[in-house]
Amino acid sequence: xxxxxxxxxxxxxxxxxxxxxxxxxxxxxxxxxxxxxxxxxxxxxxxxxxxxxxxxxxxxxxxxxxxxxxxxxxxxxxxxxxxxxxxxxxxxxxxxxxxxxxxxxxxxxxxxxxxxxxxxxxxxxxxxxxxxxxxxxxxxxxxxxxxxxxxxxxxxxxxxxxxxxxxxxxxxxxxxxxxxxxxxxxxxxxxxxxxxxxxxxxxxxxxxxxxxxxxxxxxxxxxxxxxxxxxxxxxxxxxxxxxxxxxxxxxxxxxxxxxxxxxxxxxxxxxxxxxxxxxxxxxxxxxxxxxxxxxxxxxxxxxxxxxxxxxxxxxxxxxxxxxxxxxxxxxxxxxxxxxxxxxxxxxxxxxxxxxxxxxxxxxxxxxxxxxxxxxxxxxxxxx
Amino acid sequence: xxxxxxxxxxxxxxxxxxxxxxxxxxxxxxxxxxxxxxxxxxxxxxxxxxxxxxxxxxxxxxxxxxxxxxxxxxxxxxxxxxxxxxxxxxxxxxxxxxxxxx
Numbered sequence: 445x446x447x448x449x450x451x452x453x454x455x456x457x458x459x460x461x462x463x464x465x466x467x468x469x470x471x472x473x474x475x476x477x478x479x480x481x482x483x484x485x486x487x488x489x490x491x492x493x494x495x496x497x498x499x500x501x502x503x504x505x506x507x508x509x510x511x512x513x514x515x516x517x518x519x520x521x522x523x524x525x526x527x528x529x530x531x532x533x534x535x536x537x538x539x540x541x542x543x544x545x546x547x548x549x550x551x552x553x554x555x556x557x558x559x560x561x562x563x564x565x566x567x568x569x570x571x572x573x574x575x576x577x578x579x580x581x582x583x584x585x586x587x588x589x590x591x592x593x594x595x596x597x598x599x600x601x602x603x604x605x606x607x608x609x610x611x612x613x614x615x616x617x618x619x620x621x622x623x624x625x626x627x628x629x630x631x632x633x634x635x636x637x638x639x640x641x642x643x644x645x646x647x648x649x650x651x652x653x654x655x656x657x658x659x660x661x662x663x664x665x666x667x668x669x670x671x672x673x674x675x676x677x678x679x680x681x682x683x684x685x686x687x688x689x690x691x692x693x694x695x696x697x698x699x700x701x702x703x704x705x706x707x708x709x710x711x712x713x714x715x716x717x718x719x720x721x722x723x724x725x726x727x728x729x730x731x732x733x734x735x736x737x738x739x740x741x742x743x744x745x746x747x748x749x750x751x752x753x754x755x756x757x758x759x760x761x762x763x764x765x766x767x768x769x770x771x772x773x774x775x776x777x778x779x780x781x782x783x784x785x786x787x788x789x790x791x792x793x794x795x796x797x798x799x800x801x802x803x804x805x806x807x808x809x810x811x812x813x814x815x816x817x818x819x820x821x822x823x824x825x826x827x
Numbered sequence: 828x829x830x831x832x833x834x835x836x837x838x839x840x841x842x843x844x845x846x847x848x849x850x851x852x853x854x855x856x857x858x859x860x861x862x863x864x865x866x867x868x869x870x871x872x873x874x875x876x877x878x879x880x881x882x883x884x885x886x887x888x889x890x891x892x893x894x895x896x897x898x899x900x901x902x903x904x905x906x907x908x909x910x911x912x913x914x915x916x917x918x919x920x921x922x923x924x925x926x927x928x929x
Contacts, residue, residue, distance in 0.1 A: 450830070450832075450921070452830065453830040453831060453832045453926065454829060454830070454831050454832070454849075455831070455832050456831040456832065456833050456834075456847040456848070456849055456927060457847060457848045458834075458845050458846065458847050459846050459847065459848050459853070460846065461846050461853055461868055461869075461876045461878070462876075463869070463874050463875050463876040463879075463893075465874070515895045516890075516895065517895070524895075525893075792894065792895070793894070794893055794894070795873065796873060796874070796893070798873055798874040799873060
């Protein structure tokens with residue numbers, strides 16, 4: 445028997461909610477970290493022999509710890525939101541997530557942690573050529589970072605020289621977290637020479653063998669320790685090497701972006717580095733760049749290099765419980781000036797634009813974080 | 828209190844969800860087995876749409892599609908920290924109609 449619906453009841457309207465804050469579409473958002481993962485067969489077409497014949501799949505990366513134990517999903521946690529294989533995929537996704545201009549970063553498993561460095565070099569060149577030939581022509585909204593073998597600075601520099609004339613490349617991609625020297629040490633100067641010569645930012649993104657291959661993480665057991673926390677410690681060490689070993693005194697125009705290494709640690713870093721430096725500056729002159737320049741000290745206090753040389757991508761934005769604490773951190777870390785929005789799509793740590801509409805962020809701050817900071821910092825993006 | 832007619836029971840299969848607009852509230856309606864649940868649709872973490880999350884029927888949990896925060900459908904509590912919760916709403920079955928009360 446059919447029942448008549450109670451006429452006093454309202455009929456609910458079924459909807460398909462868009463979880464992306466619609467206000468974001470007015471800001472010409474720049475996403476500074478969006479992972480692109482072409483089919484290996486597409487990259488292979490750009491490989492030279494003998495690699496084309498020998499490398500029938502992405503070279504393996506060492507030392508993975510599966511996040512499936514932490515998030516209950518099979519796989520690496522790197523495709524939880526999907527996968528962008530082509531320019532068309534990228535354009536579809538960035539329309540969905542309210543991004544105007546995207547900067548692609550390599551999506552495959554931690555390029556620098558491929559054991560065999562020659563394979564890293566070959567993979568990087570094929571990836572860059574695929575972008576040049578099949579991705580950039582699709583839309584001016586798509587930019588990218590040059591993938592290099594940063595563990596071999598001469599080869600890394602050569603790759604920047606080879607493809608750096610293509611203006612759609614806006615930066616150079618490097619990683620932190622493996623058991624290799626921090627990118628800030630002097631052995632990497634060939635890379636910085638080319639980056640500066642080509643007006644490219646240098647980015648340092650969380651990588652592999654991840655942190656577990658370093659003594660810092662000896663004894664860790666959980667994803668939170670490995671990825672959430674140890675990455676912060678590694679980042680501090682990397683930024684410390686850049687500043688204390690005179691990277692920005694040798695390259696005052698160099699612009700760096702730290703990705704996924706956190707930033708709430710900045711107040712501690714700045715105060716502590718300044719204090720230690722002023723109390724113990726004697727070994728500054730014993731570093732490679734200072735020996736080369738015959739200089740005894742840094743040109744300015746360690747804390748003063750952030751304004752001139754370092755920015756941070758925003759993901760993952762982790763909120764303190766107390767909104768006033770968030771506001772204080774944003775002030776202490778100059779968040780409205782030093783943060784560049786990033787989504788990290790499609791990883792398990794995907795961070796859409798919504799958080800920027802937190803009431804503790806000013807309207808001017810929203811414009812800066814979502815768009816203006818990136819357009820001002822990354823010269824090749826323009827304003 | 829306002830009552831909304833969501834649909835017929837048979838329109839919902841176990842393990843599915845829909846979102847509705849009820850006044851100014853966006854609410855996700857879930858069916859888990861023979862039971863229906865209603866919670867606020869926006870994940871408090873980063874704003875994902877919970878009606879798009881994976882539904883663990885036996886556990887009565889929806890997993891946020893963005894960061895996998897597990898919300899209990901019956902209490903609205905977060906599995907990893909039950910002090911946090913999303914708003915829950917009353918769902919009733921009247922004949923073959925699914926009714927939401929706000």
